[in-house]
Amino acid sequence: MPEQRPPSGEEMDQRQARLEQMVEDLLREARRQGASSAEAGVSQDSGLTVDVRMGELETIEHTRDQGLGITVYFGHRKASASTSDFSPEAIRETVQAACNIARFTTEDPCAGLADPGSMARTVPDLDLYHPWAPTPEQAIELCIRCETAAREVDPRISNSEGATLNTHAGLQVYGNTHGFVGSYPSSRHSLSCAVVGREGDSMQRDYWYTAARAPEELEASEQVGRRAGERTLARLGARRIGTCRVPVIFQAEMAVSLLRGLVGAISGSNLYRRSSFLLDSLEERLFPEFVHIHENPLLPRGLASAPFDSEGVATAPKDFVTGGVLKSYALSNYSACRLGMRTTGNAGGVRNLAIDPGEQDLDGLLALMDRGLLVTEMMGSGLNMVTGDYSRGAAGFWVENGEIQYPVEEITIAGNLRQMFAGLMAVGNDEERRGSIRTGSWLLESITVAGE
Amino acid sequence: MPSSIDIARQTLLSPADLQDHDLNRVMDQLLSPDIDAADLYFQSSRLESWVLEDGIIREGSYSIEQGVGVRAICGEKTGFAYSDEIRLPTLLEAGRNARAIARSGNSGRIRVQPVQEPPRFYEPVNPLPSLSEEQKVELLHRLDREARRQDRRVIEVTASLVAAHDVVLIVGSDGSLNGDIRPLVRCNVHVIVEQDGRREQGSSGGGARRDFHYLLDQDRALEFAREAVRQALVNLEAVEAPAGTMPVVLGPGWPGVLLHEAIGHGLEGDFNRKGTSAFSGRIGERVASSHCTVVDDATLVGRRGSLSVDDEGTPGQNTVLIENGILKGYMQDRLNARLMGTASTGNGRRESYAHLPLPRMTNTYMLPGEHHPGDIIASVERGLYAVNFGGGQVDITSGKFVFSASEAYLIENGRIGPPVKGATLIGNGPDVLTRVSMVGDDLQLDAGVGTCGKEGQSVPVGVGQPTLKIDELTVGGTHA
Numbered sequence: 001m002p003e004q005r006p007p008s009g010e011e012m013d014q015r016q017a018r019l020e021q022m023v024e025d026l027l028r029e030a031r032r033q034g035a036s037s038a039e040a041g042v043s044q045d046s047g048l049t050v051d052v053r054m055g056e057l058e059t060i061e062h063t064r065d066q067g068l069g070i071t072v073y074f075g076h077r078k079a080s081a082s083t084s085d086f087s088p089e090a091i092r093e094t095v096q097a098a099c100n101i102a103r104f105t106t107e108d109p110c111a112g113l114a115d116p117g118s119m120a121r122t123v124p125d126l127d128l129y130h131p132w133a134p135t136p137e138q139a140i141e142l143c144i145r146c147e148t149a150a151r152e153v154d155p156r157i158s159n160s161e162g163a164t165l166n167t168h169a170g171l172q173v174y175g176n177t178h179g180f181v182g183s184y185p186s187s188r189h190s191l192s193c194a195v196v197g198r199e200g201d202s203m204q205r206d207y208w209y210t211a212a213r214a215p216e217e218l219e220a221s222e223q224v225g226r227r228a229g230e231r232t233l234a235r236l237g238a239r240r241i242g243t244c245r246v247p248v249i250f251q252a253e254m255a256v257s258l259l260r261g262l263v264g265a266i267s268g269s270n271l272y273r274r275s276s277f278l279l280d281s282l283e284e285r286l287f288p289e290f291v292h293i294h295e296n297p298l299l300p301r302g303l304a305s306a307p308f309d310s311e312g313v314a315t316a317p318k319d320f321v322t323g324g325v326l327k328s329y330a331l332s333n334y335s336a337c338r339l340g341m342r343t344t345g346n347a348g349g350v351r352n353l354a355i356d357p358g359e360q361d362l363d364g365l366l367a368l369m370d371r372g373l374l375v376t377e378m379m380g381s382g383l384n385m386v387t388g389d390y391s392r393g394a395a396g397f398w399v400e401n402g403e404i405q406y407p408v409e410e411i412t413i414a415g416n417l418r419q420m421f422a423g424l425m426a427v428g429n430d431e432e433r434r435g436s437i438r439t440g441s442w443l444l445e446s447i448t449v450a451g452e
Numbered sequence: 453m454p455s456s457i458d459i460a461r462q463t464l465l466s467p468a469d470l471q472d473h474d475l476n477r478v479m480d481q482l483l484s485p486d487i488d489a490a491d492l493y494f495q496s497s498r499l500e501s502w503v504l505e506d507g508i509i510r511e512g513s514y515s516i517e518q519g520v521g522v523r524a525i526c527g528e529k530t531g532f533a534y535s536d537e538i539r540l541p542t543l544l545e546a547g548r549n550a551r552a553i554a555r556s557g558n559s560g561r562i563r564v565q566p567v568q569e570p571p572r573f574y575e576p577v578n579p580l581p582s583l584s585e586e587q588k589v590e591l592l593h594r595l596d597r598e599a600r601r602q603d604r605r606v607i608e609v610t611a612s613l614v615a616a617h618d619v620v621l622i623v624g625s626d627g628s629l630n631g632d633i634r635p636l637v638r639c640n641v642h643v644i645v646e647q648d649g650r651r652e653q654g655s656s657g658g659g660a661r662r663d664f665h666y667l668l669d670q671d672r673a674l675e676f677a678r679e680a681v682r683q684a685l686v687n688l689e690a691v692e693a694p695a696g697t698m699p700v701v702l703g704p705g706w707p708g709v710l711l712h713e714a715i716g717h718g719l720e721g722d723f724n725r726k727g728t729s730a731f732s733g734r735i736g737e738r739v740a741s742s743h744c745t746v747v748d749d750a751t752l753v754g755r756r757g758s759l760s761v762d763d764e765g766t767p768g769q770n771t772v773l774i775e776n777g778i779l780k781g782y783m784q785d786r787l788n789a790r791l792m793g794t795a796s797t798g799n800g801r802r803e804s805y806a807h808l809p810l811p812r813m814t815n816t817y818m819l820p821g822e823h824h825p826g827d828i829i830a831s832v833e834r835g836l837y838a839v840n841f842g843g844g845q846v847d848i849t850s851g852k853f854v855f856s857a858s859e860a861y862l863i864e865n866g867r868i869g870p871p872v873k874g875a876t877l878i879g880n881g882p883d884v885l886t887r888v889s890m891v892g893d894d895l896q897l898d899a900g901v902g903t904c905g906k907e908g909q910s911v912p913v914g915v916g917q918p919t920l921k922i923d924e925l926t927v928g929g930t931h932a
Contacts, residue, residue, distance in 0.1 A: 053528075053726070062533040062549045065806065083516035084536045089467075090516055101512035104585045108508055136552065159727055196728050196849050203730065205849035238850075243696040243932050273505070274608050274644050274651060379845045380854035382876045382928075386644065386653045391693070391928040393845070393854035393878040410852050412876050412928025414695060448930045450695035450878075 007131070015171055016183050019044065022086075023175040026070050026095065030177075033099045035072035037113050037177045039311070042068045045170030050136060052143035053162030060136050063168070070095060074102045078111040110337035113311070116178040118333075118343060120308035120315070127300045128186035130214035131169040139165045142191065146221035150195045153229025156236060159196035161205065163225065166190045167215070180312045188303070189215050193228040199236040206231035206377075211434045213301045231376075234397075238407035241398060245446045247372035247425075248413060249365050251396075252432035254375050255442040261383050261390070261417050262286075262293070263350050263437070266320065266328075268335020270385055277388030277418055278326070285324050286421050290358070293321035297351035304436030310348030318344065320353070354438040357429040365428050365443045367402035373449055374399050375413065388417040394449075408451075415447040423447075456576050456760075457566045460621040460631030464494040468538045472564045475623055478522075478540075479562035482547045483625060486526045486554035489786060491764065492623040493521040494538060495805040500580050501614040504592035521805035522546040525787055529553045534806045566629040570767035573751055573758045574661035576633030579615040582663030588613055591667070595677045599643050602681040605688070607651075608644035611677070613637075615664060622765040630765035636660075636756065636912060638901060639667050641676045645684040654684025658899030660754045676899075683840065683859050686871045693860065693875035693929025699832045700877065700925040701863065703839035704825070705896035708915035711746055712816050712904065713844035713853040714881040715739070719773050719781075720799070720906075721788035721811040723848050730851030730882050731779065739779045740885030743821050743920075746774040748783055750798055750814035756900040757815035757914035764800035764809055771797045773816075774885070785811045803909035810906060817916030821891025825919040828890045830866040836927050837861045837868055838877070851881040876928040884922060892919030 007015070019042045030038035049061040068091065069082035079101035081094045134142070147163040167189045175181035192209035208227040210219035250258060264270060265278040278286070287293075297315035299305050309315055311333050319327050331339065332347035360368065379393035391414040397404045428440030454462075465471075475492065482490040497517040503510050520543060521534040533549035535542040583591070595611040618634040638659030645652055656679035660666050667673040702710060715731070723729035731739065740746070750759040750768030759768040764786050772780045784792070785800030788811055801812035829837060837860060844855030856876045862869035897916035904913040 057529050057553065059530040059532060059808065060553060061808070062546075063806070064533075064535060066536050078510070079512045079514075081514040081516075083518075085516055085518040086536065090518070094514070094516060097514035101514060101585070104509060104589050105512050106508035106510070108510055111510075161726070161728055203728070203849045205728065205847065235850075245932055273610065274646075275653065279651075379847065379852070379878070380856050380876045381843055382854075382856055384653070384874055386651050387873075389873050391856070391874065391876040391930075393852065393876055393928070395850075395852070409850060410878055410880060410926065412695070412854075412878050412926060414693075414875065414928050414930045416930075448695045448932050450697075450926055450928045450932070452697055452926075 012185060019171055019173040020181050020183055023173050023181055027175060027177055029095045030070060030072045030099065033095060034074065035099060036075055037073045038070060039113060039176035040070040041172065041174045043170060043172045045168055047166065047168035048139060050139040050143055050165045051162050052140055052147055054160055055144055055148065057140050058162055070098050072098045072102050073112050076107045076109055076111045077102045077105045078108065079105055110334050113176050113178060114313050114333035114343055118313045119178060119180040120182055120312060123182045123184060123307045124298060126298060126305045126307055128184065128213050128305055129169065130187050132167045132187065132189055132215040134167065142221045146191060146193050146225040149222040149225030150193050150229035153226060154233050156197045156199055157195050157229050157232060158198040161194040161196065163191065163193040174310065174312055176312055182308050182312060184307055187213055189218060191218055191221055191224050193225050195228050195232050197232040197236050204232055204235040204238065206235055211303060213303065235407045238395065238409035240410050241408050241449065241451045243450050245448050247369050247446050248444050249369055249372065249374045250442045251374060251376045252428065252430050252439055252441045254378055255439045256432055256435060256437045257378065258420065258442060259353065259355065259437045259439055263330060263353065264385055266326065266330050268329060268331040268339065271329060272335050272338035275386050277386060281326050282329065284326055286326050287321060287324040287424055289324045291321055291324045291424060292356040293353065294319045295350050295353040299352045302352040303434065304351040306351055309345045313343055313345045313347065315345045315351065349436065351436060352438065353436065355427055357431055357440045358427040360426060360428055362428055362430045362441050365426055365441055366399055368426060369399060369443055370402050371400050374404065383417065390415050390417050390420065411449055411451040413447055413449055420444055420447065455569050456633050457569065457629060457631035459576060459633055460619050463496050463619045464538060464621045470540060474540050475564045476562050478543050478547050479623060479627065481544060482522065482524050482551050483562065484551065484554050487524050487551065488527065488790065489525040489625045491523050491625065493763065493805050494621040495519060495618065497616060497618045498580060499616045501612060502588055502592060504596055504611045507596055509589050509592060517804060519805045520546065522550045523808065524551040524553060526554050528791060530808065532808050562627045564623060564627045564629050570761060572760045573768060574635060574754050574760065577635050577663050578617040579635045579637045579663035580617055582665060591673060595641055595673055598674045598677040599641060599681050602678055603645065603685060605645040605647050605685065606643050606681055607646045610642045612640050622763065624765050628765060630761050632761050634661060635663060637662060637664055637666060639673045639676060640901065641680040643680045643684050645688060647688050650688060652684050652687035654680045654682065654687060656680040656683065657901045659756055660900050661756065661758055662754050686859055690871040690873045692931040693872040694836065694927055695929045695932045697924055697926045699835035700922045700927065701829055701832060701835065701837045702920055704892065704894045704919050705916060706898040707838060707841055708817055708898065708917035709841050709844050709855050711818055711917060712813060712913065712915050713846045713855055714879060714884050715746065715773065716813050716816045717846050718848055718851065718881050719783055721782045721784040721792065724782050725788045725792050729848050734779050735781065737779055738777050739882055740774050740777040741888045742777040743891040744774055744777050744885050744888055745819040747772050747819065748799065748813055748816045752815050755815050755897065755914050756902065756912045757813065759798065759814055762798045762800045763802045764796065766796045766798040766800060768814065769798040783811050783813060785809050801911050803911060807909045810909065812906060812911055813904060813913050815897065815914035817897060818918065820893050820895040820918045823890045823892050825892045825894050828892055828919050828921050829863060829868060831890065831921065832863045833865060835863045837863050846881060852878065853881050854878045872929065878926045878928060884925065887923045888920050889923050890921040894918045
């Protein structure tokens with residue numbers, strides 16, 4: 001099979017220079033076509049995805065993605081265009097399309113580049129680039145070890161959706177007509193496994209995964225497999241419970257989605273459209289006093305780290321919630337202007353948002369709850385961002401005397417996110433760290449569980 | 453009129469000066485005695501969108517997506533590579549990468565040959581220039597005015613127009629050359645209303661595989677604006693939703709997302725070949741009450757989920773999934789059909805050239821029954837009447853599925869009562885339809901806004917159903 005090899009430092013420098021030149025050419029072409037200002041981004045990424053199922057290779061996918069996007073401003077009229085085709089004809093068509101569209105959009109005083117003074121002055125090296133490029137044989141071997149470990153957990157693990165290794169590395173460049181051009185390489189690797197267990201007529205499936213910027217930070221493949229197998233096994237024999245109001249623990253991976261609700265509600269685009277349940281909530285107490293929520297976009301090797309945001313604005317660590325009180329929204333230049341504020345460097349989202357962990361591990365939280373529901377999976381979207389009303393399908397475990405009794409399924413949990421935030425009783429130290437949001441498990445006061 | 457294949461050749465191959473003998477060469481290199489099947493998927497898409505917010509045209513955007521995907525299959529193994537560049541050298545390189553799953557050398561001798569065009573379920577039009585930019589902008593302003601005119605409590609209006617023109621050319625392992633030109637338009641209106649400090653939202657939209665005139669005909673787009681406001685105002689009055697298991701009456705049309713989640717995904721060929729679906733091995737068994745007949749139909753003219761040919765070159769079909777309650781068949785792409793010893797049902801779909809085809813739904817709906825919708829509601833003493841939904845999700849293996857009501861009412865003593873807040877409904881796919889006790893005579897298809905996600909790939913789909921009554925379903929409200 002063909003081998004891939006990571007590009008050398010020199011090759012990377014050349015590529016970087018070439019893409020930066022491309023951005024500069026795009027900006028020049030936009031100016032030539034009459035744009036008063038413009039911003040452009042180019043990215044290139046290549047990788048390998050290998051799926052193994054039931055001990056055999058299933059798919060090998062060689063990926064090579066590229067994209068180029070430009071936003072033009074004619075005064076305060078905005079338009080954008082993008083292409084995956086980098087031929088000179090396609091690039092010309094792209095810039096022309098943006099400039100043509102800008103003739104028909106409306107003058108909007110907030111539309112434009114972020115202040116020149118807010119641009120990142122340097123592009124710190126956040127240690128995000130650790131290319132791996134295993135051979136397909138090595139990747140298959142890792143996947144087989146992972147899936148085998150999952151299937152060997154118990155004879156009741158009867159089937160598999162397989163194990164997948166995914167490795168990517170690439171370059172991103174952003175520039176605008178303030179003269180800012182920044183670029184950085186990054187990589188991301190992940191290994192996941194999903195298996196099926198059977199008990200009588202009923203089947204259950206669960207999964208586990210690991211993700212990191214550097215291959216040596218991935219969990220061992222056998223461990224990923226084992227956890228997938230154990231999680232599936234634990235769900236076998238799930239039953240329903242009656243409708244009730246009980247305290248609930250959201251296991252760390254699920255608590256992430258509650259924080260994602262917070263992020264949505266404090267995002268500029270929802271605020272200026274009055275589509276958030278946290279409108280005009282700055283300086284309000286949303287959580288109990290022990291809660292501190294902050295982001296660190298500059299975290300070395302962080303999965304969501306970035307030296308500048310998607311408008312070239314310098315990123316920096318920041319507090320969102322201190323002592324339970326909302327201290328900052330997450331704003332881009334445009335949404336900040338609409339709200340009469342300043343950008344918080346959050347164009348493109350939050351980066352490595354985290355809530356301070358508590359003292360207890362998950363067992364400690366279970367003991368604290370004593371009797372209630374541990375939620376380990378949720379289904380459906382179920383959050384009304386305008387009102388904060390929350391209703392989702394769930395599966396997990398029934399807890400009595402601080403101990404797991406049996407798995408439960410086909411139930412819903414419902415409440416209002418604002419009340420759920422206020423009812424947060426404890427955060428665990430079992431931190432989930434595989435995404436842009438980091439948290440331990442959450443213990444919440446009683447909410448409604450619908451079942452039989 | 454030139455055939456779709458001719459248009460696709462012109463669009464995709466001519467700029468790179470690719471001739472049939474070049475395609476023969478790529479296919480020859482790709483095929484070997486080990487390889488059971490291979491294909492090339494050339495694609496060129498143009499997408500345009502316009503957004504009105506706060507009374508102004510805030511944004512317009514345009515995007516080009518173009519490239520070629522190369523796939524080789526050997527037993528259950530698939531090799532796949534793609535490139536954003538359509539040129540002979542990159543095609544050959546992608547071919548070498550894709551065929552690396554096979555061991556032995558080349559042996560193929562392929563002659564690329566256009567197929568006889570199958571019937572078309574939409575016109576090969578490009579919707580992007582079907583209205584001038586002035587007309588698109590004016591339409592959005594009309595939607596804004598129409599929404600605000602409905603009620604003074606409307607405080608925010610967002611309206612969008614999207615059009616896509618997708619040209620694909622597919623070369624199969626037998627050298628068959630297939631093409632398809634796929635237009636798609638969509639319009640959405642979202643509003644926020646406010647009364648005494650309470651804010652609520654409503655949204656509506658629709659679209660089709662046609663050009664923009666579809667949205668103007670019969671004032672369809674204006675109706676979306678009125679409908680979004682109506683829903684938002686209903687939500688202003690909504691009380692807490694009930695929590696627990698109760699009879700649920702689903703309205704016609706978009707609530708058919710029930711079928712998509714509860715049974716549709718579970719009947720896709722890949723999960724059934726692997727035995728990971730709650731429906732695996734159940735063909736011929738009763739999975740629904742005798743009132744239920746469900747089809748997946750790619751042949752509806754101009755519908756959002758329709759396909760003249762799927763992404764593997766198989767003509768679109770109308771496949772019976774459940775007939776009078778009995779499970780009849782699965783939805784197949786070529787890979788899974790071959791491995792299960794059956795034929796593709798024309799459900800092989802991919803998001804783009806950069807994704808592998810999977811068995812996916814097209815337009816999934818239940819055929820009408822005999823009951824008058826009013827009688828169905830009158831038969832419920834206490835329950836829920838749900839008429840509009842957001843999305844849904846399913847766990848294929850356990851069969852548990854959810855879908856989220858965005859407009860629903862209590863039913864009290866056979867009458868529609870007060871509206872309730874949005875709530876998630878949860879059930880078990882293999883038995884939810886066995887609890888369908890009444891099916892209405894009012895089949896409706898959705899307005900054309902559905903997008904289905906699977907393994908990270910999004911494709912446009914349609915759903916539909918008549919009014920139907922499920923004797924028992926769990927409603928995830930807050931009022932226990």
